[in-house]
Amino acid sequence: MSSDVLAVAEHRRGEIRDVSYELITAGHHLANDTGGDLHLAVIGGDTERFGEDLNREGVDYVHTVSEGEEFNHDIYVQAVEALHAELDPEVVLMPNSVNGLDYAPAVANRLDIPLATDAVGVDYDGGLTVTREMYGSKVETTVEVGGDQQAVTIRGAEWPAAEGVGDAEIAEFDADIDTDVGSTVTGFEEVGSGDVDISEADFIVSIGRGIEEEENLPLIEDLVEALDATLASSRPIVDNGWLPKNRQVGQSGKVVTPKVYLAIGISGAVQHVAGMKGSDTIVAVNTDPNAPIFDIADYGIVGDLFEVVPELIEEFE
Amino acid sequence: MKVLVTVKEVAEVADDFEIEGTEVGERYLEYDLNEWDDYAVEEAVQLKEDGPAEEVVTVTIGPERAEETIRMALAKGADRAIRVWDDALAEAELLDVETKTNLLAAVVEEEDPDLVLTGVQSGDDNFGATGVSLADQIGFEWGAVVNALDYDHDEGVAHVHRELEGGVEELTDIQMPAVLTIQTGINEPRYASLRGIRQAQSKEIAPKTLADVGLDADAVESDLTLTSMYEPESESDVELFEGDASETAGRLAEVLREKGVAE
């Protein structure tokens, strides 16, 4: 029986991404339980520097695969497949990042092993159990993942980043990769700059789908003016074209760290929270007492924004 | 070109709900078209309106009830629909990625599309994996989390933007045939017009069993077993303001003044 853990690091434009260090923490925890070693893989880019950087406490081996500069899913799938064949690990851990979503399912399919995505907890006690959320974080579930080997993607920012220099063995892994691939990254583009930089704001009033219609935007603009705050939003508001992209807070938008973040009609989906959880004080107005936003809020009003907002405007006029 | 769009009916949980065993009580669930699939349908219909696509077919894994949702996609311009379901699927507690991949791959084999569009994820079980897994299974190229698509028919290439984290987009060329998982915001999904809704009534929704797509009950056997479901324990120490709107707004105003962000 195999019992090692293989975790695949992530990097972009020359930088290791934080989720890689979180993978080490999750992987180390798991390898302790499986009684095996923690193997780390880093594929493409400046693998020599990355390898050194990933040698943190808890890592037993770092395998570097020098193929390609940036992420390419065809190359990642082949590299992980080859490493899997060589190491025969019990569990493969990958990040539940946008790039993770672009190769992890293919890895699991190709290896014909079960896949559990977006894990917020992983435990091993003779078998693998994964904790995941459903219905927009309203419920949590535990899932037993059968089979002899498994693949898991882990949610970012759920595990602390591994620190401290380790004593891993770092070595190049020759993966014999077919580089005649069907997808080619041709560049990157920054989006979302514009008139205001919400990441600089001290006081943010942020609105979500709870405002229902574009016609309700002026009500919020009145509030923003009365409070002398900066207007931001969750993703659906931007998707609908009601506000420009540079106002979006979250994983694919901006990270903000104001003194006060007032979230109005926002449920608190994990991709939204990723962008605002560092705010000093979080206040939420939401009709749903079970909305996940209340789990991270300091103050809250369980109520209808269309009643609360006009009252609040009155307070400051 | 033929475009196949995976369309899922997802359950949304009411504000107040109860968990019964490893499920949310049926009476607390409301069903709707998966948000991400709505954008995938729109993208496919636009490909048809703009020329390159001749036919848009949707495929759903779901019970008869799902036809209401499927009709929405048909009303928005899809040409016909396929719905896969039978007793073995109805009994399965959790349809894992592998199961969905097997079923959809069987439909792809029959339909032979040039492009498959799926949503990035579904709002209920949130695996976010079926599209890419399917691509690998059927030997198509793929792209996940696509928020711009420029299809070049002559070259047989889809020029896409993939939306990465932190306001960065990756520009990628993907060889056809391909599976693309569609992110919200790629377009503006239309509302179904009255005319569309009327026309949808006469469009075909073909029900199919596992056997119809050449599979047996084994295809539904899952390695994933849901063992518990609960409301997450909140570590929150949120202070909730009590009272009517004017009282709660008053308390909130106090906090804002205290924190020095408003006067």
Ligand SMILES: Cc1cc2nc3c(=O)[nH]c(=O)nc-3n(C[C@H](O)[C@H](O)[C@H](O)COP(=O)(O)OP(=O)(O)OC[C@H]3O[C@@H](n4cnc5c(N)ncnc54)[C@H](O)[C@@H]3O)c2cc1C
């Ligand atoms: C790869 C990826 C990246 C993403 N990136 C981002 C991102 O950067 N930022 C982001 O925000 N999202 C992002 N999302 C989307 C995210 O998953 C959620 O869909 C989104 O955050 C939900 O926005 P919301 O809270 O406004 O809407 P909903 O989840 O629909 O919540 C609306 C809330 O309003 C409340 N409400 C309704 N009516 C009222 C009322 N009258 N008064 C008060 N409250 C009311 C409801 O109770 C509900 O809680 C991303 C998703 C994916 C898959």
